[in-house]
């Protein structure tokens with residue numbers, strides 16, 4: 001598997017533009033970095049890392065977590081696998097896979113590795129099964145591990161480069177605008193600067209074969225883009241490309257209808273998904289991610305060839321993996337929102353949201369790459385931003401001052417409560433609020449501490465120019481002392497015509513984030529709804545901790561309810577009972593009343 005030497009590919013017009021952009025961005029970043037004395041760009045190959053004790057956490061007995069991570073390396077053993085006739089996947093030559101689709105007189109390559117070096121190794125493998133020229137490249141998304149090796153596959157010939165219409169702009173964004181932040185964080189996340197023996201694997205691949213200065217970028221810019229879908233035929237192979245936002249907003253999947261092979265890109269691989277990447281990413285919209293996985297399920301693929309980790313075959317197995325994967329994402333999303341709506345802060349929600357046992361036991365959901373707790377925080381931030389809702393955290397004490405204050409407190413012998421009182425008397429209001437808040441964690445509900453915190457917040461409010469800040473602090477103080485109580489919004493208080501005016505979609509989709517998952521871990525039940533006045537059908541499927549709601553009739557159901565949309569809204573708002581509505585004949589039920597009522601009880605507040 002020695003890398004084959006290739007002649008330098010002729011530079012296609014797209015590459016020339018990409019090269020100029022890259023050089024421009026690199027020069028600016030390098031100049032700024034050198035001004036700051038920040039060794040961001042490595043101009044020369046990196047020096048060999050001397051493995052100090054600090055980089056060897058694994059001396060002595062091996063922790064079970066490390067044993068599991070090591071075992072995961074089996075996924076990435078270098079190989080060229082044949083999936084079906086004409087479809088091969090190269091695994092283990094870099095962080096991602098590269099997929100070869102062979103036609104009559106040419107080939108398509110889906111995803112092109114992270115560097116010219118990694119791509120060269122993969123092309124050598126592809127050339128062991130076909131000599132046909134690569135006519136088309138497909139980027140499943142803009143990430144460097146799928147795009148940076150592209151021109152190697154062209155071998156100097158013109159190629160079509162297909163991607164989603166947002167891919168080009170996203171490439172620019174990560175290269176030009178946020179690179180000084182993302183690059184060093186990526187290097188840390190992927191362990192590229194660690195000695196090889198300290199890195200069992202990189203979670204979704206053996207390693208990232210890209211370090212500035214050591215590897216060559218061989219990016220080509222997209223030449224053909226699309227918005228929602230693109231059907232094409234290349235060298236006699238029919239391919240359907242579908243926009244499938246999830247891991248990135250430009251993500252697509254590739255469906256080969258004749259062989260029923262699905263390439264799900266990075267919306268699915270053998271690890272819990274990276275719903276948030278610690279290298280730094282904009283919010284990944286997990287609801288769209290789930291919808292993209294559902295679009296894949298609807299195709300009932302026979303083979304699944306992800307862009308990281310090994311492929312699987314067999315319709316039943318593929319469906320099981322796709323379903324568990326989307327369920328895991330929905331579980332984390334819905335339960336995060338459920339607890340957030342119950343008033344919990346992200347630090348508290350991560351303590352509660354753990355995958356149901358059957359999902360945690362699925363090797364496709366082992367947390368080798370993404371993690372549930374990071375996902376919870378990301379979903380929370382994606383919905384409501386950085387502020388966790390506690391007024392004491394609107395203006396946190398700056399880090400250096402915090403360190404000084406903690407040092408002083410450590411030597412003082414004072415308790416947290418005493419420190420809060422001292423700070424309040426001294427006019428150190430923010431510190432007083434934070435200390436009272438910390439003390440309340442040890443004595444929840446303590447009236448004296450609540451009063452201390454309330455006084456600190458009230459005094460802070462008096463110093464605010466921002467009306468938002470003043471109002472929030474004062475109201476929070478009133479809630480602490482019990483003088484103010486904000487009632488939860490109660491739909492039953494809405495005037496009936498307002499309630500009826502809300503679309504049924506919201507009532508149905510809003511159900512999922514109210515599921516009491518801990519009571520539903522063993523429940524598998526399907527309910528069909530027919531809203532007789534508007535002629536629409538919905539399916540509610542409770543599946544072991546997750547509620548899937550989709551429009552359309554269920555194939556099989558434990559109960560089917562037919563009722564007008566307005567009556568259903570009244571039932572959902574608690575204005576009328578379901579049994580009474582059945583008795584009057586305004587609702588009709590087919591199947592088990594117990595199944596229906598016990599299922600609906602899982603969604604009570």
Ligand SMILES: [Zn+2]
Nearest residue numbers: 096143145266
């Ligand atoms: Zn990737």
